[in-house]
Amino acid sequence: MIKAVVAVQKLQPYIPGKPIEELQRELGLDSIIKLASNENPLGASEKVKAALTQELNQLTRYPDGNGFILKKALSEKYSVELNQITLGNGSNDVLELIARAFLNEQTSAIYSQHAFAVYPISVQAVGAQAIVTPAKNWGHDLVAMADAVVENTRVIFLANPNNPTGTWFTRAELTEFMSRVPKNVVVVLDEAYCEYAQPAEYPNGLDFLAEYENLIITRTFSKAYGLAALRIGYALSSPELADILNRVRQPFNVNHFALVAASIALQDNDYLEQTRALNQAGMQQLEQGFAELNLSYIPSIGNFIAVDFSIPSGDIYQALLKSGVIVRPVANYQMPTFLRVSIGIQEENQRFLAALTQVLTDRY
Ligand SMILES: *Cc1c(COP(=O)(O)O)cnc(C)c1O
Numbered sequence: 001m002i003k004a005v006v007a008v009q010k011l012q013p014y015i016p017g018k019p020i021e022e023l024q025r026e027l028g029l030d031s032i033i034k035l036a037s038n039e040n041p042l043g044a045s046e047k048v049k050a051a052l053t054q055e056l057n058q059l060t061r062y063p064d065g066n067g068f069i070l071k072k073a074l075s076e077k078y079s080v081e082l083n084q085i086t087l088g089n090g091s092n093d094v095l096e097l098i099a100r101a102f103l104n105e106q107t108s109a110i111y112s113q114h115a116f117a118v119y120p121i122s123v124q125a126v127g128a129q130a131i132v133t134p135a136k137n138w139g140h141d142l143v144a145m146a147d148a149v150v151e152n153t154r155v156i157f158l159a160n161p162n163n164p165t166g167t168w169f170t171r172a173e174l175t176e177f178m179s180r181v182p183k184n185v186v187v188v189l190d191e192a193y194c195e196y197a198q199p200a201e202y203p204n205g206l207d208f209l210a211e212y213e214n215l216i217i218t219r220t221f222s223k224a225y226g227l228a229a230l231r232i233g234y235a236l237s238s239p240e241l242a243d244i245l246n247r248v249r250q251p252f253n254v255n256h257f258a259l260v261a262a263s264i265a266l267q268d269n270d271y272l273e274q275t276r277a278l279n280q281a282g283m284q285q286l287e288q289g290f291a292e293l294n295l296s297y298i299p300s301i302g303n304f305i306a307v308d309f310s311i312p313s314g315d316i317y318q319a320l321l322k323s324g325v326i327v328r329p330v331a332n333y334q335m336p337t338f339l340r341v342s343i344g345i346q347e348e349n350q351r352f353l354a355a356l357t358q359v360l361t362d363r364y
């Protein structure tokens with residue numbers, strides 16, 4: 001019998017949010033809402049959709065393996081050089097490139113308890129040792145994470161804000177952390193939700209790039225930019241680290257349509273503003289709904305919120321599915337009493353809260 005290498009045999013596969021079509025097949029429901037994968041409930045920008053319809057005759061050609069149009073757009077928007085940018089098939093791709101480039105069986109990587117599930121998968125897939133630091137108030141304990149560095153540590157993964165907790169750390173905390181981490185350790189600052197972050201003390205990773213050659217910022221078009229289906233994300237780093245990532249990258253890891261769509265989305269400020277406003281209102285709506293139901297939640301600066309039922313939440317998740325509402329169980333994040341809910345449009349949030357109220361009423 002054929003067996004995978006030990007590191008791969010031990011892997012727990014990523015569990016995605018349940019697709020709407022799957023629930024439709026299983027339960028035959030007409031009307032389903034999905035608040036499970038932190039997608040933008042507005043749908044993609046109209047400008048992006050219009051541009052993509054012009055590109056169908058490009059289906060037959062390989063994409064530009066250098067991704068010039070998107071790198072140019074990123075370089076202008078964020079004042080970075082082209083050689084500081086690495087494009088990925090989603091930022092998930094970039095996270096894996098990082099693991100492949102810097103980790104092996106002889107090395108270790110650090111991430112926090114309750115951190116994004118792709119970090120453990122990427123680390124274990126290359127056989128590296130995972131050092132998991134205990135969370136502090138559900139978020140990253142940056143002091144403990146810097147303390148955890150050992151001789152063979154090569155990578156530290158930070159998510160700001162973190163998914164699924166929505167927790168974040170301040171500029172002062174990041175500054176202190178970066179000053180303590182040895183220069184031979186790559187710090188990955190995952191900013192998948194930075195476009196949503198409002199607090200004045202929330203740090204912009206870009207402000208740290210010039211000073212720290214061991215810093216890699218990862219960002220994505222899947223969340224606030226509403227392009228999850230296209231799979232497009234990127235890393236910003238020193239040219240030295242970008243050169244290393246480029247060596248392990250597949251020659252055509254990003255498709256043509258993603259390059260076109262992302263370069264247009266990046267300039268659609270109205271769409272981003274609308275997205276932020278909708279998210280802020282929706283977050284308030286859910287927080288208020290949870291308060292009325294006497295449920296506690298972890299304050300979040302992302303486009304999702306983790307709500308606590310104080311009992312294992314699996315039955316509540318299943319009951320919500322039966323009423324056509326898909327949210328996200330997070331037991332695999334050591335949060336068995338929580339569900340994570342993505343912020344939807346007003347009507348979706350309302351329908352979720354009504355379904356939840358019904359489910360909780362039926363139970364007690
Ligand atoms: C969603 C997410 C990503 C990856 O998204 P891609 O679609 O692969 O770009 C990365 N990090 C965090 C914390 C996320 O929640």
